[in-house]
């Protein structure tokens with residue numbers, strides 16, 4: 001048992017009725033779930049035990065739960081509402097994010113206005129700042145893992161998927177290469193990194209929000225890694241001439257290859273771009 005206390009507990013089906021698939025990830029499938037007692041709609045992440053091959057995989061799931069429990073209720077985190085387990089799966093019942101992935105909103109919109117980009121970005125930085133202050137790094141910051149609470153304009157962003165998250169000590173160095181190619185920091189590829197790697201990933205997301213394009217790309221993972229490790233960030237081609245200097249400076253500072261010179265979450269909240277009261281409200285072209 002991944003969680004010994006679930007052994008004697010109720011089956012997930014006693015409390016929840018699982019229906020349509022909301023998303024898929026590396027370890028499992030996320031379903032919509034109706035709470036039988038209240039009729040509330042929630043999400044249920046089913047992690048197949050067959051895919052937990054190593055002790056490390058098991059520990060990742062345990063940490064995912066531990067971290068979510070520690071974070072507790074936060075406006076911008078998809079809250080953990082229950083844990084179940086049977087012979088086949090571990091089930092994490094989560095607050096339902098009805099608006100889907102930020103990724104899909106980016107794809108459908110192309111680019112955002114600076115105002116919208118700043119709104120999303122500020123929220124992302126706030127939640128990452130909260131995690132870092134708790135001594136947790138996420139390690140898989142990407143637009144697939146930021147979900148929208150609602151399908152309309154009232155939606156707030158919620159960070160999800162703490163499956164790769166880890167506790168860290170301020171100067172502790174990690175060596176395990178994890179994350180997704182487009183968003184991975186260069187020091188992760190060099191196998192010596194800390195929580196600053198999350199800030200790089202936020203820089204990649206901001207680049208995409210403002211330009212509609214990833215800063216580092218390629219046909220293979222290897223090709224992307226090569227760009228992450230070496231290539232200059234392009235902030236001059238279209239549409240960058242139409243982006244304000246303050247926004248570009250914010251992107252540039254986060255995509256600093258030297259993690260010790262990259263701003264912390266706390267520092268970037270005070271960057272001149274996020275301080276501005278009136279950002280352009282029309283899409284960047």
Ligand code: ADP
Nearest residue numbers: 023024025026027030043094095096097161163
């Ligand atoms: P994995 O660790 O396998 O990547 P995630 O936790 O990222 O799993 O979940 C996979 C996908 O399922 C997400 O990208 C999202 O589309 C969907 N999903 C996850 N949690 C929720 C939630 N609370 N509400 C709605 N959809 C969710």
Ligand code: MG
Nearest residue numbers: 025144145161
């Ligand atoms: Mg995920």
